[in-house]
Amino acid sequence: MFTISSQHWVNQAKQLPSPYFNQRPVGTAISLLVIHNISLPPAQFGTGYIADLFLGQLDCDAHPYFHYLRGLEVSAHCVISRTGELLQFVPFDKRAWHAGASSFAGVTNCNDYAIGIELEGTDTQPYTEAQYQTLAMLTQALQQHYPQISDNRITGHQFIAPLRKSDPGLSFDWSRYFRDIKS
Template sequence: MIAEGWLPGATQRQSPHQDARPDPDDISLLVVHGISLPAGEFGGAYIDDLFMGQLDHQAHPEFAPLQGLRVSAHCLIRRDGELVQYVPFHQRAWHAGRSSYAGRRRCNDFSIGIELEGTDTAPYTKEQYQQLAQVAAELIATYPQLSRQRIVGHQHIAPVRKTDPGPAFDWAYFKQQLALLSN
């Protein structure tokens, strides 16, 4: 059960990269992302550091372009299924960037962003699918404008800029897992 925008059981880390939604009652889209820092490497604290605004931009050559980037997601699901929440759901996380869905721009205003630790090409884990399905089911039960049909990938709302969660994400398997929880 979601309490005050937070999922019980999630590790809670309050990201500074958030603000108020223009309409806190308009939560009508769930966006699935994929992330790894450095690219293709899993584990470690770099994703957490990025979302908390504490990434050491000199720690790896790939991090230099991220300097000054202010980004967050509502949640991160690590490879082992661990769930970390950075932004309460009634707040706006900064995950989608320039984006549009069904003719509406600025998807951050009305969406929830869930990051999966992964890449476009490495298969995601069963633990991640199970955790994502549980989180999605809880969100759908809590926010009436959300539905199984309003779950998309970052690639669907920013197709020129983004490719995640990519071809490695098994949409059919995820929707099967979600359906099992909804019955």
């Protein structure tokens, strides 16, 4: 079971504070959970480059793909590795920079009111058992701490930015995930 501190960090997560966040608009309730995926380089896992990117420490000369990431300032609240390890980069009460141009239920700028969780993965490769377990426990803790995140306010990046993004992709088992958060 995960717990969330009064400073909005998961007590059981490895904390890696990102410089890429800002304040949420005054009076904005945290009311949406957005699930993403990421791998760096694409389809390579366990490299440590995701943390480097979110911490502003990525060596853009380390891999040819990273040229496209030069100057990018991006973060998510949490990343769940293939092994199920939970890393947290931004406290939940702050605005992480994960969704970009986005809209949910007619309300734009999802970063203002959403929590962003990245799964280490791709749109086409199955996620691991450990990732689903960690994601379910994290979701349960988030829903308890931020009750406006109901099941119908959990979505994928592909649904809030459909012309721009495709994650977490067809490989994400939404039915299984929703069963897991109820158990």
